[in-house]
Amino acid sequence: xxxxxxxxxxxxxxxxxxxxxxxxxxxxxxxxxxxxxxxxxxxxxxxxxxxxxxxxxxxxxxxxxxxxxxxxxxxxxxxxxxxxxxxxxxxxxxxxxxxxxxxxxx
Numbered sequence: 001x002x003x004x005x006x007x008x009x010x011x012x013x014x015x016x017x018x019x020x021x022x023x024x025x026x027x028x029x030x031x032x033x034x035x036x037x038x039x040x041x042x043x044x045x046x047x048x049x050x051x052x053x054x055x056x057x058x059x060x061x062x063x064x065x066x067x068x069x070x071x072x073x074x075x076x077x078x079x080x081x082x083x084x085x086x087x088x089x090x091x092x093x094x095x096x097x098x099x100x101x102x103x104x105x106x
């Protein structure tokens with residue numbers, strides 16, 4: 001192949017993100033011209049970035065879409081949720097207070 005992967009950046013497409021309870025996911029579709037040079041193992045960040053992929057930090061390549069070898073699957077862990085435990089008044093927001101009226105002061 002005589003073209004560098006970086007020349008194909010404008011042809012890389014990124015799915016919208018979707019998630020389950022643990023991970024956020026997305027898939028990336030590479031131009032078919034890059035398929036021949038994509039290693040068939042799970043890619044480290046420096047490897048997928050060298051193909052021209054541009055994503056924020058934290059994305060992990062976890063697989064390929066078997067029917068289309070130019071589709072790479074990525075995920076990243078969702079940040080932990082911090083629900084307020086029941087009965088924990090210190091962590092709960094204070095109740096809203098009514099604004100004073102003139103009759104309150106008389």
